[in-house]
Amino acid sequence: MEVVTQYIDHKTELEQHIVALEAEQASLISDISALKERLTTLEMERHASSLSSEVEALRTEKAVLEEKISSYSVESVASSEGYQV
Amino acid sequence: MPYTDDEELPACPNCGTPNDTPSKVFSVIVEPKEGERGLTQRKVGMYQCSKCGTKYPIIVSRQKYLVIAEDQLKKIQSDVKDLKRTNEDLEQSVGSLKRNQEELEEMIKEKEKESQVKQLEVKLRALEGQVSYLKKEKGELEEKVSRFR
Numbered sequence A: 001m002e003v004v005t006q007y008i009d010h011k012t013e014l015e016q017h018i019v020a021l022e023a024e025q026a027s028l029i030s031d032i033s034a035l036k037e038r039l040t041t042l043e044m045e046r047h048a049s050s051l052s053s054e055v056e057a058l059r060t061e062k063a064v065l066e067e068k069i070s071s072y073s074v075e076s077v078a079s080s081e082g083y084q085v
Numbered sequence B: 001m002p003y004t005d006d007e008e009l010p011a012c013p014n015c016g017t018p019n020d021t022p023s024k025v026f027s028v029i030v031e032p033k034e035g036e037r038g039l040t041q042r043k044v045g046m047y048q049c050s051k052c053g054t055k056y057p058i059i060v061s062r063q064k065y066l067v068i069a070e071d072q073l074k075k076i077q078s079d080v081k082d083l084k085r086t087n088e089d090l091e092q093s094v095g096s097l098k099r100n101q102e103e104l105e106e107m108i109k110e111k112e113k114e115s116q117v118k119q120l121e122v123k124l125r126a127l128e129g130q131v132s133y134l135k136k137e138k139g140e141l142e143e144k145v146s147r148f149r
Helices: A002-080 B070-147
Strands: B024-030 B039-048 B055-065
Touching: A002 B070
Parallel strands: none
Antiparallel strands: B024 B039, B039 B055
């Protein structure tokens, strides 16, 4: 009788432990899925931010270059007409 | 010999009046006819009709006896004794087999229980491994997410 009781106790204990672990497993899978999504969003935000900085730098560089080109154009017109600028 | 309700009472052959109590019962031994074996003991009841006073006999019972040689009877008795002994041995064997069967059934039940527990333990170990792996993966992901802040 004692052996039977021990068996039932052990079996019940195992089943309860399994149920608890299955719940934890489901919760972890859900958390991991949410974290992966969050990580992807963060990586995209970082990439977007980096791209914005690069675009801004390129715009500045372009503006500087355009400024330089325009200054060369004015110099060239002045020298060809005998004016000093 | 008293008659029961199911039996038909002997009736007077003269007037048909039923009568359930014989005035006298005596035994008659009848020798076998040609081709027959054994003797027959008949119990004959003498009845007297309470109405018309007619006396008439009715066979109350018959018992057949076979006459056999003493050697043959002893052999039969010996055979019966042997058969009884064999029967007792067989009953003991059957009892022993039944006990064995019960023990085996009990053992099978125990093994089935052990097997169930073993299966649960295997499942538990596998789940523990998976949960541990998932915890590690979650920790790594949280670490990566925290680096973005």
